[in-house]
Amino acid sequence: MASPSNGALERCKSAITAATSVVGAAMLLRRVAADFLPAGTPLIGSLLLLPPPSSRRHALVIEEFDGAYYNRVFLAARAYVSTLLAAAPGVPPVIKASLPRGAGAGADQITFAMRPGTAVVDVFDGAELTWRLRSGGRHRAGQGGASGEAFRLSFDARHRDTVLGAYLPFVMARAEAMAREQRQAKLYSNEWGKWRTVRLRNASTFATLAMDAALRQDVVDDLDRFLGRKEYYERTGRAWKRGYLIHGPPGTGKSSLVAAISNHLRFDVYDLDIGNVRSNTELRKLLIRMKNRSILLVEDVDCALATAPRRGPDEGSDESSPASKNRKVTLSGLLSMVDGLWSSSGHERILIFTTNHMDRLDPALLRPGRMDMHVHMGYCGFGAFKELAATYHGVGDAHPLFPEIEALLREVDAAPAEIAGKLLATDDADAAVEMAAKLLRDRKAGVSEDGEYVKQKLHVGPRHPRARPVPASASRGVSSARRMVFDDATMRSAGVSRGQARGQGRGTGRRGGLQLRGRGRGRR
Numbered sequence: 001m002a003s004p005s006n007g008a009l010e011r012c013k014s015a016i017t018a019a020t021s022v023v024g025a026a027m028l029l030r031r032v033a034a035d036f037l038p039a040g041t042p043l044i045g046s047l048l049l050l051p052p053p054s055s056r057r058h059a060l061v062i063e064e065f066d067g068a069y070y071n072r073v074f075l076a077a078r079a080y081v082s083t084l085l086a087a088a089p090g091v092p093p094v095i096k097a098s099l100p101r102g103a104g105a106g107a108d109q110i111t112f113a114m115r116p117g118t119a120v121v122d123v124f125d126g127a128e129l130t131w132r133l134r135s136g137g138r139h140r141a142g143q144g145g146a147s148g149e150a151f152r153l154s155f156d157a158r159h160r161d162t163v164l165g166a167y168l169p170f171v172m173a174r175a176e177a178m179a180r181e182q183r184q185a186k187l188y189s190n191e192w193g194k195w196r197t198v199r200l201r202n203a204s205t206f207a208t209l210a211m212d213a214a215l216r217q218d219v220v221d222d223l224d225r226f227l228g229r230k231e232y233y234e235r236t237g238r239a240w241k242r243g244y245l246i247h248g249p250p251g252t253g254k255s256s257l258v259a260a261i262s263n264h265l266r267f268d269v270y271d272l273d274i275g276n277v278r279s280n281t282e283l284r285k286l287l288i289r290m291k292n293r294s295i296l297l298v299e300d301v302d303c304a305l306a307t308a309p310r311r312g313p314d315e316g317s318d319e320s321s322p323a324s325k326n327r328k329v330t331l332s333g334l335l336s337m338v339d340g341l342w343s344s345s346g347h348e349r350i351l352i353f354t355t356n357h358m359d360r361l362d363p364a365l366l367r368p369g370r371m372d373m374h375v376h377m378g379y380c381g382f383g384a385f386k387e388l389a390a391t392y393h394g395v396g397d398a399h400p401l402f403p404e405i406e407a408l409l410r411e412v413d414a415a416p417a418e419i420a421g422k423l424l425a426t427d428d429a430d431a432a433v434e435m436a437a438k439l440l441r442d443r444k445a446g447v448s449e450d451g452e453y454v455k456q457k458l459h460v461g462p463r464h465p466r467a468r469p470v471p472a473s474a475s476r477g478v479s480s481a482r483r484m485v486f487d488d489a490t491m492r493s494a495g496v497s498r499g500q501a502r503g504q505g506r507g508t509g510r511r512g513g514l515q516l517r518g519r520g521r522g523r524r
Helices: 003-038 040-046 072-087 159-180 213-227 230-238 256-267 280-288 320-326 332-337 384-393 404-408 414-424 429-447 488-493 496-507
Strands: 057-063 094-098 111-114 119-124 127-135 151-154 188-190 192-201 239-245 268-271 294-298 349-355 373-376
Touching: 057 072, 072 127, 072 151, 072 159, 072 256, 094 496, 119 159, 127 159, 127 280, 127 488, 151 159, 213 239, 213 256, 213 373, 239 256, 256 268, 256 294, 256 349, 280 332, 384 404, 384 414, 384 429, 404 429
Parallel strands: 188 268, 239 349, 239 373, 268 294, 294 349
Antiparallel strands: 057 151, 094 111, 119 127, 127 151, 188 192
């Protein structure tokens, strides 16, 4: 016969077993309900003791440093969050404001940032996301663990795939676009086989450039089309680059056009001085060290290549000989840089050649595929003159001197730089236009600014370059460093050999009497 105490113990064991089974079944049912029930069933959720949907959140921690280096995701998130602070409704009550170094004092230059412990809310594709900034102390290189500041991005568990697959790439792309819009282009120059950099402060834009309106639009459309054709270049197997040859007389705005292209694309400019390049190998190294999204500029390429030899079929086999090491850049080396295998060392690059004398360039440099677009910057036309007058002095289209200036510009040549110099000489708009008109009148009458008679520059027939006259007394005893030097290509274009040049100059006390321009005269 069982005692009463034993019966009570058995009943207690049975109760504990039943309660354990019920709790286990409830936990299983709660897990199933949390995974499969929609968020809009608060009654069932409360009966099953489910947490509210707002408490079922995931978090993503983005630390400032990744080891000893900055975390690029954190930098992108900081830039993106700064835009939320100016537009999002849930802005924290206290934020930080700063002005980047070198930026102007305008309100659009001020950047905002969160203080540690504050949060801001963003909405993306129906998902509500919360950015919270925390401070983790100073970062020290070589130490592990979380250091510096960190963002905590929290979101509902249902939006996990949206955040990781779409939202974070959107934040990275937005930050990259903001960096391109805010960055200032740099100007590089080559020295002893390396690139030296300075900040490019040329404010020239297509809106302020004095050039034909149709030509300006063609150049802008070509540049924009080049930027958006990454898939096209990949599909066709071509290097993602574009070549421009800008030619025209001095003072017509070739360098200003290069600056306008740089400011339009936000590309850095690498100004390559071929005279400072010691060999084709050094040229290739400079090309490899260029960044993507950049412009390679060779100004006055006709002068730069005046002494560059064209490598023959039997040349270039012995690169280790002393003669080959001391040889300058050859034409074949430059062509390899333009469209050879080395031209594919980077992507999204633009190559620009400028020249005052297009007829002096080797035809191999001008063929399609190397220079994709030829841009002629000519003398100032009436449309460009009106743009200059409007830009410098706000002159409208109804100035009384405009009809006379339009007629004069059809008869005489004037570079935009000459016109701009007159317009900048005074702050009075009418006086500036009158000075420009006087320049054109004097040029038509053959009178220079100092009152001397000069030859008229009319649009009649081709213009032939003339050598600057040298007095006989000045030519005797002149040092070799100051003599005019003629290269083979220049004398061949004039139909004169070196022997003829020496014969014509022998015994006359003059420099041969040749109507040729010396090397280096083409620079602006």
